[in-house]
Amino acid sequence: MNRPTLAAGTRDNPLPTTPDTVPAGCSWFTDPDGALCLSPGCMARIQDPEAQCLCDTLTARFDLLTEKLRELEERQRYADIWWHTLTAVVLEHPDGRAIRNETRTRTGR
DSSP: OOOOOOOTTBTTBOEEOOTTOOOSSSEEEEOTTOOEEEEOOSHHHHHOTTSOOOHHHHHHHHHHHHHHHHHHHHHHHHHHHHHHHHHHHHHHSTTHHHHHHHHHHHHTO
């Protein structure tokens, strides 16, 4: 009879560990004395060891937010370059002072 393979680090298939190899995130492991231990990586498991682990969900959200931040930083770099270039062009333009005054008037500054 084929038994399904249990994921390593679950309560039914704990990881053997030493003080130098404690797994990251939520993981069940056996300490050097053979005791079953939980290394919680999410708040749900800290509060209740039997709760559903949220590490994968939190990791996915973190990765998504990290990518979004990278995209926003890239857009901001582009906007900064565009803004500084536009400012330089206006400053060098013969009517630059009039353009700046009109801009201040329209923006209420």
